[in-house]
Amino acid sequence: MRLPSVIVLKEFVLQSRRPAFTRFNVFLRDRFSCQYCGKKFPTQDLTFDHLVPRSRGGTTNWKNVVTACSRCNLRKGNHLPESVKMYPKNKPRVPSNYELQENGRAFPPNHLHESWRDFLYWDSELEEGD
Structure with a gap:
């Protein structure tokens, strides 16, 4: 079955007020930096840590x-x-969707399919239109 590589929404989809709690979003909130030593790491070299360990409640x-x-x-x-x-x-907290989007712009993915590049404007200058 053939599927398009890019789709366009015809209507606005309202985002939920709270971002999804996912491993990647935790990394994005913390800007891919270890919160203990402060060093930045690629995603595959990161883990997440419970401040209060699960075994302690x-x-x-x-x-x-x-x-x-x-x-x-x-x-x-x-x-x-x-x-x-x-x-x-940094004290852990619930980030806003806006904060995650802004952090995402600072860390553009390096695994995008070539056909997506025209639709994702990471840091490129945009053309002015009418």
Whole structure:
């Protein structure tokens, strides 16, 4: 079955007020930086860490999860930040859709299909029209 590589919406679709809680959106909120050591990493080298570990009653949500590199995640392990003196650079919070979109512009994907490039304006100058 043949499918188009690009589609166009004919009507506006209102976004939900809260962004979806996904691993990628956590990385995007934290700008692909480990919240403990502050270094930037490619997506495949990142994990997410529960500030309050699940084994200690922590939940998996925006306010208890931060981006961490593997090294820092292993170092923190099953401990509370206070007990190992590892505090996140930024307090975890629910981001806005706008914030995620803005962060996404700073980190354009490098795996786009060639046919999409004319439709996604990452940092290109736009032509003025009538």
